[in-house]
Amino acid sequence: MKNIETKTIITNRLILRKFKIEDANEMYHNWATDPLCCKFLHWDVHQNLEETKSIIKNWIDKYDNGSYNWVVEKKDTHELIGSICAVTINKNDNIVELGYCYGSKFWGKGYATEALRNVILYLLNECDVYLIEARHISGNPASGKVMAKAGMHLDAVLKNRRINKYTKERNDQIIYSITKEDLKNI
């Protein structure tokens, strides 16, 4: 693996770039306090702006040691709509797991797919990552749709692996992946 770096990526409608501390206010209002956004995530809505600032500060500190963590900005309005990051970087096996979240007012416009597809291209083509993985719970099919639309394929269904925060029921965890070999599909 090389270039473990949050390089700025410009897509048709989006700018994916490193977080800045000044992004805290928009992150707080646009997705970190959005209960719909957090419904299927391991974290809960932020309680105050200080919490958002301290999380961003921690992320900024990690850029120097090598991390993938993009804030997603709309090119036309410069609004910040969400983020996409490496949840894990497995250097031994050369595998990166991605996660993403967007404010609900920005859903359904293809932004999550556009960002994921371009991060996949960057990681496979420029960072020599062997395989990119992403996981969602069965109660969150929109996320699986994003993975499939970005060119990933279904790898495995782990039965009853996660408790759905929303319904409190056990849900399956669904794993998608893509390698450089699969790039012809996207």
Ligand SMILES: CC(C)(COP(=O)(O)OP(=O)(O)OC[C@H]1O[C@@H](n2cnc3c(N)ncnc32)[C@H](O)[C@@H]1OP(=O)(O)O)[C@@H](O)C(=O)NCCC(=O)NCCS
């Ligand atoms: C999942 C998420 C990233 C999708 O973002 P988005 O910007 O709406 O994604 P896109 O517009 O690129 O694509 C969404 C697709 O899911 C589809 N979809 C939406 N709700 C769906 C549902 N309940 N079942 C199946 N598909 C669904 C949409 O129709 C769309 O597909 P289409 O373009 O073929 O119509 C967004 O809902 C989100 O941030 N959720 C909260 C955080 C989260 O769950 N992150 C993922 C954790 S694994």
